[in-house]
Amino acid sequence: MTTDSERRDYCSLPPQSTPVHAAGLAGTRLEALILGRLKWLNGTVLHYYFFDRETDGSTVTTADGTSAFVSWVGGKDQQDVVRDSFQAWKDLGIGLEFAEVDDRAEAEVRIGFMKDDGSWAYLGRDALSIGTDERTVNYGWPLTTPYGHTTALHEIGHVIGMPHEHQSPFAGIVWDEEAVYRDFGAPPNSWSREKTFNNVIRKLDQSEVTGSIWDASSIMEYTFGPGLILEPEQYRRGVFPPGTISVLDAGFARQWYPPLEPAGPSLLSPFTSVPLGLSSGEQADYLIVPEGTRDYTVATFGQSDTVLGLFEEIDGEPRYVAADDDSGRPHNSSVTAHLVKGRRYVARVRLYSARGSGQTAIMYW
Known part of the structure; x- marks a missing residue:
């Protein structure tokens, strides 16, 4: 189990849209639809916007029952980490483009910095279903630390369609489930059992993932302290990814978004x-x-x-x-x-x- 000094905040994915497929779909045809459903068309320019007005934010209920306004606006130092993280993904040579805009109506990706709302992002094209005055990405803690840089890269991984790596069906993880619920139910996350299940314990279907192995070094992998994983045995003491884009992460990005042909359409x-x-x-x-x-x-x-x-x-x-x-x-x-x-x-x-x-x-x- 992680100690209080080792505890950290974790990304939590918002609920995903439920696809509606024709009756009778099965086999490789259905798998192809599920796998590609949330990926962007290669060559897409993803426009991102930072909320920047005093009126951009949410009204929340505080512990004493009163209402308080919480801003979504982040400082330039926070924004610069996100800009650098978009560039890090682009530098892999992928066919997606990223462009910052100052009009939220032009942006597919709208980024807020609401403290204590956690860090999260809609997965891939699910962002298109979110209203233009709403966030599709939130950063809930400082990004200027090493862990903050990891968080910025992680959320952009979700933006381009990457799920949480530890939920891969190929990981073979056997959890001490009650220990996991206790760990994530405690501060600073204070997650419900449902949120913990959806972001940690639930295994993805094989049709939802690319590849056939678990990448414990992935930028999409959580850090887990000892006492949460029962199997594989070598991870009983925890999982400690380096917090950078791994070789397999880069391969995923290039597979779905290969460099564009220079010849043009x-x-x-x-x-x-x-x-x-x-x-x-x-x-x-x-x-x-x-x-x-x-x-x-x-x-x-x-x-x-x-x-x-x-x-x-x-x-x-x-x-x-x-x-x-x-x-x-x-x-x-x-x-x-x-x-x-x-x-x-x-x-x-x-x-x-x-x-x-x-x-x-x-x-x-």
Whole structure:
């Protein structure tokens, strides 16, 4: 068991969205949908925003029953740690981009620094379901310490779709469950049994994780003191990850978000079907330059499960317009949007899986 001097705050994931899949889905097709559901399309520019106004915050009830306003605004030193952490993930050579914006309406990732609210982040694309005046990431303790730097990297791991590593079904961890509940139920976390179960004890399904081994050095791994793990035997004295992005973490990030091809997207012509030619998990971009200003539809075809995103190039940067994830439903992904003559748009498609003939295509009209 950890001593009081060793106790630390831990990240806790917010409740995740529950996917709705068509009846009868099973096997590798369902697994592909679950695994890729919360990952971003590669090449996405994730815009992040720091709450910075005196009115940005929450009203909470204090121990004596009164209400108090708690700010979400963090100092520049705190923000700089987060900026550096985004850059650390980008420096792995991944295809995602990160850009800071000063308008929360433009941000997919909105970051607050509310003390005593814990550190947490919505997992991957779950952030898109959160209102623009709400946080999708919170840092609840100082980030300028070594553990704070680890926390900043950890939460961004969640932002790009990485779950907690100790919940991997391949870890083979057997917990002393009551010891875990006592440990996390005590200060500074003071978690309920439900929160402890969801963030520590619950094992992820194999369809929710990439790879087949447990990475005890992962940035997504908690530190555990002695007395919480019964098996594997070598971890009875605890798990002490280094607090940095591990080799396997970097491999995960590059697998899902490989460096983008320098050649750029292929040009789509209206009313012309183009074969996708993708394998499961692969992605392709297609350039659309409308010949007139009107509503257009972009859609995939074939027996396949895809996610389709439409972006407009603004100052050389893709800005989100609309998206559709068919999530195993009978119809194909399709997006309808008002496009302007002569502007550049990119249709981005990722294939979860194909079935039947395996032939898939994209077209716009």
